[in-house]
Amino acid sequence: MTASALAAFAALLADETRARFCLALLDGRAWTAGELARHVGVAPSTASEHLGRLVAGGLLAEERQGRHRYVRLADARTAYLVxxxxxxxxxxxxxxxxxxxxxxxxxxxxxxxxxxxxxxxxxxxxxxxxxxxxxxxxxxxxxxxxxxxxxxxxxxxxxxxxxxxxxxxxxxxxxxxxxxxxxxxxxxxxxxxxxxxxxxxxxxxxxxxxxxxxxxxxxxxxxxxxxxxxxx
Amino acid sequence: MTASALAAFAALLADETRARFCLALLDGRAWTAGELARHVGVAPSTASEHLGRLVAGGLLAEERQGRHRYVRLADARTAYLVxxxxxxxxxxxxxxxxxxxxxxxxxxxxxxxxxxxxxxxxxxxxxxxxxxxxxxxxxxxxxxxxxxxxxxxxxxxxxxxxxxxxxxxxxxxxxxxxxxxxxxxxxxxxxxxxxxxxxxxxxxxxxxxxxxxxxxxxxxxxxxxxxxxxxx
DNA sequence: AGCATAGTTCGGCCCGTGCCGAAGGGTGGA
DNA sequence: TCCACCCTTCGGCACGGGCCGAACTATGCT
Structure with missing residues (x-):
C-alpha cells in the first residue's frame, strides 16, 4: 500500500548523478549547488533540477543564503539509510x-x-x-x-x-x-x-x-x- | 565511487510494480511468479521481466521447481533494507x-x-x-x-x-x-x-x-x- | 550604475524502460 | 501422446526523464 511512495523514494537514488550527490553529502556538511555540479561534472542546470527533486522528495534539506543554495542530507536517519x-x-x-x-x-x-x-x-x-x-x-x-x-x-x-x-x-x-x-x-x-x-x-x-x-x-x-x- | 552501484540498486526499487513485489515478499515466504503477477495486476510477461531484474540485482533469490519459479527476498539483511x-x-x-x-x-x-x-x-x-x-x-x-x-x-x-x-x-x-x-x-x-x-x-x-x-x-x-x- | 557570479527555467534531443500481446519452450498430468 | 499450465522471449509502442545550452533572474561586489 506504500509501494508508490517506496518507489518514488527509491527513484531519488536511482540516478547515478543524484546518488553521487548523496554520497558526497554523507560528509554531513552543506554543499552549494555549484559545488555539487562541479563535483560530479554536470551542468549547473542539471544539478539544479536534481536538487529540486531531492529536496521535494525529502531526502535533502536546503537553506538559501544570498545567492547560494546550501543543501545537506535531511537528517541523521536519512544519512543512515543512504x-x-x-x-x-x-x-x-x-x-x-x-x-x-x-x-x-x-x-x-x-x-x-x-x-x-x-x-x-x-x-x-x-x-x-x-x-x-x-x-x-x-x-x-x-x-x-x-x-x-x-x-x-x-x-x-x-x-x-x-x-x-x-x-x-x-x-x-x-x-x-x-x-x-x-x-x-x-x-x-x-x-x-x-x-x-x-x-x-x-x-x-x-x-x-x-x-x-x-x-x-x-x-x-x-x-x-x-x-x-x-x-x- | 560506488554511485553507479548504489543507483543501480535503488533503481530496482524505483518502480512501483517491483516495489509491490518486494513489499509482498516481506512476509518472508517464497512466491511464484504468477502469484506475484496476479497480486499486483500485471501481465505474466511483465512480472517475468521484473523478476529477472530483481534476481540479477541480488535483491531476490530464486528457486526453480518444476514449472514454477519461486522467488523470495535474498536474505535477512536485504529484507531489513526494504x-x-x-x-x-x-x-x-x-x-x-x-x-x-x-x-x-x-x-x-x-x-x-x-x-x-x-x-x-x-x-x-x-x-x-x-x-x-x-x-x-x-x-x-x-x-x-x-x-x-x-x-x-x-x-x-x-x-x-x-x-x-x-x-x-x-x-x-x-x-x-x-x-x-x-x-x-x-x-x-x-x-x-x-x-x-x-x-x-x-x-x-x-x-x-x-x-x-x-x-x-x-x-x-x-x-x-x-x-x-x-x-x- | 555596472558587472560578475549563482542559480533557475525552458526547449529540444534521445535513450532507457515499462507495458502488453503473441508466440514459443519446458514441465507435469491425463 | 496430447493437452494444460507456468513461464519466458520478442516486437512494438509510448512515456518519462536525464542531459545540455541559451536565456533569464537574483544577489553581491565595486
Missing part, C-alpha cells in the same frame, strides 16, 4: 585505486573520516574497540552503552541520553573499508563533534578524511588507552 | 482503509503479523515490552540482550548467539502500525520460528497476519507475563 544502501551495494573488496592521487586519498580516508556525523575508518574502529575492551560499550548482543559508558560520556561533558528526539543513542554503522561495525547514533555524533571541537582531529582538505592531531593522540591514549600506532 | 526504506517513506499516519474487507485485514495485521522473519504488530510490541520489563532486553541505549535474556532463550532451546554469520543477534525494527521498535535480528527470527512451530500462533489466510492461539496465550502469559487482553 549509508546502509551504499554499504549493501559494496559486498566485495573495494575497487583498486586508479591513480596515485586517488590511492593517497583512499589511504587517508581509510585512516580516519567522518561518516555523516560520526567517526569512521580505522579511527572509528579503534575508538569502538577501545570502548568495548574497557567495558564502556557492549557489542555481543547488539550495540549498547554500559553504565560506565554513560559515565565516561558525562565526564567529557556529553550527555547523549538526553533530548535528540527518537534518535537511538548508540547504533552500529558498518564501515566500508574495515568491514566492521563502529559507534554511530547520538553518542557517536556527540563524540565526533567533541573530537573536532577540542582539536583531537582536523579535517583534511575538502573531503571527509580527518587526521588525528598530536593532542588527539594524547587524549585517546589517556582516555581510552589507544596506542598511537593503531591510528596509522 | 523494511527500513518502507518505514522511512511512511512518516505520517497510515491511510484510511478503503473497504470493510481492507479494514478487517488491516486490523488483523495490526494485531499480529510477521515482518520478514520476526513478529510485529501489537504481538511483537507486547513481546518486546514484556522482555524489557522482565529484564531480558535492554532498550535504553540500543537494543541488547541481557545475560538473563540469553538464559531465557536457552531455556526454550534457542541459541541465537551461535552461528548465523554476521547477522546481529538483536536489532530494533520500527513497527509501521505501532510506531515503536520491536525485537528483530537473529533472536527475533528464532523466537518467531519457535512461536509458529510450537503453535503459539498461526498464519491467517495467505497474508502476513498471524493469530495467537489459546495455547499461545497461555505460553506468553506464563513465560513473559503478557495479559491476553494486550493482544486483542
Amino acid at each position: 549509508e546502509e544502501l551504499a554499504a549493501h551495494t559494496e559486498p566485495g573488496p573495494p575497487a583498486a585505486p586508479t591513480s596515485l592521487r586517488a590511492a593517497g586519498a583512499r589511504s587517508a580516508m581509510a585512516r580516519g573520516r567522518t561518516c555523516y556525523d560520526h567517526l569512521a575508518g580505522r579511527l572509528g574502529i579503534a575508538i569502538t574497540e577501545a570502548m568495548t575492551v574497557r567495558g564502556l560499550l557492549l557489542q555481543e548482543s547488539g550495540f549498547a552503552l554500559t553504565a560506565r559508558g554513560t559515565e565516561w560520556f558525562a565526564a567529557l561533558g556529553l550527555e547523549p541520553l538526553r533530548g535528540r528526539g527518537r534518535r537511538p543513542v548508540v547504533r552500529a554503522c558498518l564501515d566500508w573499508t574495515e568491514r566492521r561495525p563502529h559507534l554511530a547514533g547520538a553518542a557517536g555524533a556527540e563524540l565526533c563533534r567533541y573530537a573536532l571541537d577540542s582539536g583531537w582531529c582536523v579535517r583534511i582538505g575538502s573531503e571527509r578524511a580527518v587526521r588525528v592531531t598530536a593532542e588527539g593522540e594524547r587524549a585517546l591514549a589517556e582516555l581510552l588507552g589507544i596506542a598511537p600506532e593503531a591510528l596509522r | 523494511e527500513e526504506l518502507a518505514a522511512h517513506t511512511e512518516p505520517g499516519p497510515p491511510a484510511a482503509p478503503t473497504s470493510l474487507r481492507a479494514a478487517g485485514a488491516r486490523s488483523a495485521m495490526a494485531r499480529g503479523r510477521t515482518c520478514y522473519d520476526h513478529l510485529a504488530g501489537r504481538l511483537g510490541i507486547a513481546i518486546t515490552e514484556a522482555m524489557t520489563v522482565r529484564g531480558l532486553l535492554l532498550q535504553e541505549s540500543g537494543f541488547a540482550l541481557t545475560a538473563r535474556g540469553t538464559e531465557w532463550f536457552a531455556a526454550l532451546g534457542l541459541e541465537p548467539l551461535r552461528g548465523r554469520g554476521r547477522r546481529p543477534v538483536v536489532r530494533a525494527c520500527l513497527d509501521w502500525t505501532e510506531r515503536r521498535p520491536h525485537l528483530a535480528g537473529a533472536a527475533g527470527a528464532e523466537l518467531c520460528r519457535y512461536a509458529l512451530d510450537s503453535g503459539w500462533c498461526v498464519r491467517i489466510g495467505s497474508e502476513r497476519a498471524v493469530r495467537v492461539t489459546a495455547e499461545g496465550e497461555r505460553a506468553l502469559a506464563e513465560l513473559l507475563g503478557i495479559a491476553p487482553e494486550a493482544l486483542r
